[in-house]
Amino acid sequence: xxxxxxxxxxxxxAIGSALGAVLARSPINSALWMVVNLIAVAGLYxxxxxxxxxxxxxxxxxxxxxxxxxxxxxxxNLGSMPAPSEIQWKHVVAFILGVALLTQLAFVxxxxxxxxxxxxxxxxxxxxxxxxxxxxxxxxxxxxxFEIIAILLLAATIGAVMFAKRKxx
Amino acid sequence: MELTVxxxxxxxxxxxxxxxxxxxxxSNAIVILLxxxxxxxxxxxxxxxxxxxxxxxxxxxxxxxVLAVAAAEAxxxxxxxxxxxxxxxxxxxxxxxxxxx
Amino acid sequence: MDALLVRLIILLPLAxxxxxxxxxxxxxxxxxxxxxxxxxGTLAVAVPFGMVVYLFLTFDGNAFVATFYTWMAxxxxxxxxxYRIDQLSLIMGLVVLGVGTLIHVYSIGYMHxxxxxWKFFSYLNLFIFAMLNLILADNLVVLFLGWEGVGLCxxxxxxxxxxDLKNSAAANKAFxxxxxxxxxxxxxxxxxxxxxxxxxxxxxxxxVDTLSSTTVTMAVLxxxxxxxxxxxxxxxxxxLPDAMAGPTPVSxxxxxxxxxxxxxxxxxxxxxxxLAAPGVMVLIAIVGALTALVAATIAITQTDIKRVLAxxxxxxxxFMFMAVGVGAFFVAIFHVVTHAFFKxxxxxxxxxxxxxxxxxxxxxxxxxxxxxxxxxxxxxxMGNLKAYMPATHITFLIATLAIAGIPLLSGFxxxxxxxxxxFQAGYNGMPVAYxxxxxGILTALLTAVYMTRAYVLTFRGEERWPEAPSIAPHESPLxxxxxxxxxxxxxxxxxxxxxPGVIADGDWNWIxxxxxxxxxxxxxxxxxxAGFSLPxxxxxxxxxxxxxxxxxxxxxxxxxxxREGLAFDDRLRERLGPLYGVWEVKYRLDEVYxxxxxxxxxxxxxxxxxxxxxxxxxxxxxxxxRGAAAFGRVxxxxxxxxxxxxxxxxxLGVVIVMALILFV
Numbered sequence: 036x037x038x039x040x041x042x043x044x045x046x047x048x049a050i051g052s053a054l055g056a057v058l059a060r061s062p063i064n065s066a067l068w069m070v071v072n073l074i075a076v077a078g079l080y081x082x083x084x085x086x087x088x089x090x091x092x093x094x095x096x097x098x099x100x101x102x103x104x105x106x107x108x109x110x111x112n113l114g115s116m117p118a119p120s121e122i123q124w125k126h127v128v129a130f131i132l133g134v135a136l137l138t139q140l141a142f143v144x145x146x147x148x149x150x151x152x153x154x155x156x157x158x159x160x161x162x163x164x165x166x167x168x169x170x171x172x173x174x175x176x177x178x179x180x181f182e183i184i185a186i187l188l189l190a191a192t193i194g195a196v197m198f199a200k201r202k203x204x
Numbered sequence: 205m206e207l208t209v210x211x212x213x214x215x216x217x218x219x220x221x222x223x224x225x226x227x228x229x230x231s232n233a234i235v236i237l238l239x240x241x242x243x244x245x246x247x248x249x250x251x252x253x254x255x256x257x258x259x260x261x262x263x264x265x266x267x268x269x270v271l272a273v274a275a276a277e278a279x280x281x282x283x284x285x286x287x288x289x290x291x292x293x294x295x296x297x298x299x300x301x302x303x304x305x
Numbered sequence: 306m307d308a309l310l311v312r313l314i315i316l317l318p319l320a321x322x323x324x325x326x327x328x329x330x331x332x333x334x335x336x337x338x339x340x341x342x343x344x345x346g347t348l349a350v351a352v353p354f355g356m357v358v359y360l361f362l363t364f365d366g367n368a369f370v371a372t373f374y375t376w377m378a379x380x381x382x383x384x385x386x387x388y389r390i391d392q393l394s395l396i397m398g399l400v401v402l403g404v405g406t407l408i409h410v411y412s413i414g415y416m417h418x419x420x421x422x423w424k425f426f427s428y429l430n431l432f433i434f435a436m437l438n439l440i441l442a443d444n445l446v447v448l449f450l451g452w453e454g455v456g457l458c459x460x461x462x463x464x465x466x467x468x469d470l471k472n473s474a475a476a477n478k479a480f481x482x483x484x485x486x487x488x489x490x491x492x493x494x495x496x497x498x499x500x501x502x503x504x505x506x507x508x509x510x511x512x513v514d515t516l517s518s519t520t521v522t523m524a525v526l527x528x529x530x531x532x533x534x535x536x537x538x539x540x541x542x543x544x545l546p547d548a549m550a551g552p553t554p555v556s557x558x559x560x561x562x563x564x565x566x567x568x569x570x571x572x573x574x575x576x577x578x579x580l581a582a583p584g585v586m587v588l589i590a591i592v593g594a595l596t597a598l599v600a601a602t603i604a605i606t607q608t609d610i611k612r613v614l615a616x617x618x619x620x621x622x623x624f625m626f627m628a629v630g631v632g633a634f635f636v637a638i639f640h641v642v643t644h645a646f647f648k649x650x651x652x653x654x655x656x657x658x659x660x661x662x663x664x665x666x667x668x669x670x671x672x673x674x675x676x677x678x679x680x681x682x683x684x685x686x687m688g689n690l691k692a693y694m695p696a697t698h699i700t701f702l703i704a705t706l707a708i709a710g711i712p713l714l715s716g717f718x719x720x721x722x723x724x725x726x727x728f729q730a731g732y733n734g735m736p737v738a739y740x741x742x743x744x745g746i747l748t749a750l751l752t753a754v755y756m757t758r759a760y761v762l763t764f765r766g767e768e769r770w771p772e773a774p775s776i777a778p779h780e781s782p783l784x785x786x787x788x789x790x791x792x793x794x795x796x797x798x799x800x801x802x803x804x805p806g807v808i809a810d811g812d813w814n815w816i817x818x819x820x821x822x823x824x825x826x827x828x829x830x831x832x833x834x835a836g837f838s839l840p841x842x843x844x845x846x847x848x849x850x851x852x853x854x855x856x857x858x859x860x861x862x863x864x865x866x867x868r869e870g871l872a873f874d875d876r877l878r879e880r881l882g883p884l885y886g887v888w889e890v891k892y893r894l895d896e897v898y899x900x901x902x903x904x905x906x907x908x909x910x911x912x913x914x915x916x917x918x919x920x921x922x923x924x925x926x927x928x929x930x931r932g933a934a935a936f937g938r939v940x941x942x943x944x945x946x947x948x949x950x951x952x953x954x955x956x957l958g959v960v961i962v963m964a965l966i967l968f969v
Contacts, residue, residue, distance in 0.1 A: 038207055039207050042207055042211060046211075046215045049215065049219060050215070050218055050219065050222070053219050053222040053223070053242055054222060056226070056235075056238055056239075056242065057222055057223075057225060057226035057229065057230065057235070057239060057242075062232055062234050062235055062295075065232075065234070065235045065238055066234075066238060069238050069241065069242065072219075072242065072245070073245065076219075076245055076248070076249060079212070079215070079249060080249075080252055083212070083252055083253060083256045084256060085252050085255075085256060085264065087264065088248075088252060088264055088267050088268070091268070091271060092248075092271070095271050095274075095275060096241075096245070096271065096274070099275060100241065100274065100275055100278045103278065103279070103282055104234065104237070104238070104278065104282060107234065107282045107285060107286065108234055110286075111285075111286070111289050111295065113232075113234070113295060125228070125229075126229055128228065129225050129228030129229040130225060130229075132224070132225075132228060133221045133222070133224050133225035133228065134221070136220075136221050136224055137217060137218065137221035140217035140220070140221065141214070141217060144210055144213055144214055144217065147210075159259035162259075163255075163259045163260060163261040163264075164255070164256065164261060164264055168261045169261055169264045169265060169268070172261055172262070172264075172265055173265060173268070177265050180269065184269055184272045184273070187272070187273070187276055188272060188275065188276055190276075191275075191276035191277075191279045191280050192279065194279075194280050194283070195279040195280055195282070195283035196283075197283075198280070198283035198284055198286070198287045199283040199286045199287060201290070
């Protein structure tokens with residue numbers, strides 16, 4: 036029972052903060068809503084017993100990614116966007132497409148409703164999501180993708196420095 | 205009311221759709237970036253839910269990689285925003301139509 | 306250990322080709338480093354030669370197959386990269402790598418200063434690699450790989466000096482004519498695979514008995530057609546004389562000693578199957594005899610020294626096919642070996658001569674002569690070279706006597722064995738073999754004549770170039786004369802591996818005992834299984850005829866050409882009249898082929914296809930381009946440059962695709 040209550044609470048927070056992030060007029064508000072959303076999702080991971088990923092979510096996303104975004108917003112001194120004076124066609128299209136996508140996803144879920152087993156957090160699942168197990172996999176079977184990701188991050192770092200340089204041609 | 209994996213998938217779908225709408229809706233480059241992060245996050249939720257259902261740690265590895273890619277994407281995205289801001293002091297993507305040329 | 310050796314033998318020449326070819330391609334600074342390139346190139350052949358010698362010496366009589374990996378497997382077809390080491394492939398390997406090494410050494414001197422020095426060594430190494438694939442292969446597919454590989458290298462090397470249109474035309478001709486044979490080879494492979502379900506030699510040769518006689522006849526006929534392409538027999542020999550456009554070491558290695566014998570090798574390898582098609586064997590014998598005669602008669606009239614040798618090669622290959630036709634496969638291989646020695650020597654000697662004559666041409670130019678009509682390969686401008694090039698002279702003389710079949714030199718033993726086998730086949734109830742024998746004797750006489758003519762015109766008599774003797778050629782460098790001497794020794798003693806049957810009742814015929822199936826070798830032998838044997842006196846008589854004809858031919862031509870020089874050609878022309886004319890124009894075979902095949906095809910292509918090309922093909926192409934342009938203009942409108950519009954399109958696409966998957 037406690038699980039359901041937790042889930043519902045976190046889900047409401049996540050959806051609410053997501054809407055807030057998308058709709059907030061000031062980018063700084065957007066970013067802060069986003070942080071709330073990320074932490075709520077981290078909580079959801081923990082209700083799923085995925086502790087390692089939950090912690091990683093807070094550290095990497097809420098910490099390492101959101102902080103630079105906030106920095107940039109403040110660096111560029113971005114103010115609020117003016118309120119839209121009238122409903123633009125763009126917003127209508129966006130809304131229709133978003134709803135259509137959601138409907139389709141809901142439809143997929145409805146079709147597959149019976150196909151999926153019940154959510155039971157088994158012993159195995161807990162064991163499989165432990166930091167020890169993930170670390171073992173990461174450094175044995177997935178060591179090559181791991182190295183590639185490292186190179187990707189290096190490339191991204193260099194690329195970011197290059198783009199942001201003042202004299203970038 | 206049993207808590208099944210469907211709940212998580214439904215939540216993931218809702219978050220994803222909100223992200224998509226954000227990308228299409230907002231013209232502020234940074235908010236678009238945030239919306240993209242939101243979409244990535246939504247997908248992560250369903251991956252973790254399914255991984256726990258199947259008691260398979262491969263899903264966690266996948267999410268780990270998604271996080272790393274998201275970090276890379278954020279870094280590049282932000283530096284692009286800065287570079288754009290330098291050519292024209294705004295972050296409104298509708299002001300930029302360089303791709304046309 | 307042995308498998309590793311086989312691997313190295315195959316791969317070292319390839320490594321050499323890459324090192325001397327690809328590396329200088331990207332590092333032009335290395336191209337001029339001749340000593341480095343020639344060292345690598347020569348070692349890449351000499352080291353495998355040493356390994357083959359080792360394999361040869363330690364060979365215990367049991368063939369073994371070194372399988373590296375499965376090349377392709379699809380359904381019932383499974384082809385391995387497998388190489389077979391047995392008596393036949395060892396003999397061929399020794400010849401190819403031994404002669405190949407000598408010719409690499411020779412090329413160091415011959416190609417000195419050429420801009421394409423590195424390319425030349427790379428091609429030569431690549432050729433050796435392909436040739437090794439051909440002779441060591443354990444199945445027809447790998448053999449075919451080598452077969453096409455040597456064809457490619459032949460093409461590249463004939464057209465080596467491709468800036469001259471004549472040379473690239475000759476290269477194209479060689480390649481295209483060979484394609485006909487290759488096509489037959491492919492058909493034979495398809496047929497054999499359909500009937501036997503495998504392409505390795507064990508499957509093929511053990512399965513011969515299960516085939517219907519029609520199938521065997523078809524397969525052998527196709528294989529023979531393939532062999533006529535590569536080994537320059539009627540009707541496909543026209544490419545070989547033109548192939549002399551390549552550098553002379555190439556002519557020696559590819560177009561005399563090794564590649565052109567691969568058709569013989571193929572037939573010897575498949576000898577069990579060939580023996581099952583007696584009708585085709587008669588055809589092979591007749592084609593061989595005709596080719597030998599036709600080429601020998603043409604050779605008498607040629608004035609270009611390399612062309613004489615080219616037609617001589619065709620003629621000698623005809624001899625080898627005669628041997629195959631009468632079922633004496635080991636003799637064919639025997640002649641392949643001795644021919645490789647003396648013909649390579651002849652070509653290298655002629656190369657040395659040409660080298661010297663180029664020097665003369667250069668000096669003449671320096672003196673202010675007009676050298677535009679001077680041809681360094683034309684025997685009419687040579688003469689008395691023995692005074693200037695002693696080493697070349699002696700070795701060339703040895704080779705001439707060897708090919709003419711003067712007793713106790715190598716050519717005598719192998720050629721005589723062929724003639725003997727032909728006669729014996731006739732004796733054993735193959736009437737056409739007597740005719741083949743008679744043609745062979747006649748050709749042997751002609752061979753002695755035209756080779757002596759070439760020798761005398763080149764090395765004896767008067768100097769015929771302008772300003773002799775103040776301008777004179779010089780002997781070639783040591784790197785060129787050393788291979789000449791080595792080959793000269795081989796040309797003398799090479800025949801003793803196959804002493805004729807009259808000595809010790811054939812017990813000293815080593816190559817027979819080494820190769821033939823009756824003694825545990827890989828090559829089937831009709832002569833032995835037939836059982837009859839000629840009376841001893843008749844054998845001596847045949848040898849006497851063979852040797853006598855050679856001595857007669859050499860002495861006649863020597864006296865005639867030494868006394869009269871070029872004038873004797875004119876006397877021959879007068880005496881023989883129209884016959885000589887036919888020989889001189891090479892039976893007009895090229896013209897006949899042009900009229901019968903090349904021009905009609907060109908016309909059909911030119912007229913029929915040109916219109917179709919202009920209307921249909923061009924129409925489609927232009928239409929596609931215009932359509933694309935129009936479509937692009939329409940789509941260009943969507944290209945607003947506003948990324949959110951793009952994002953909208955993308956999501957719209959996702960929604961539509963998902964809708965299609967879900968609801969359709």
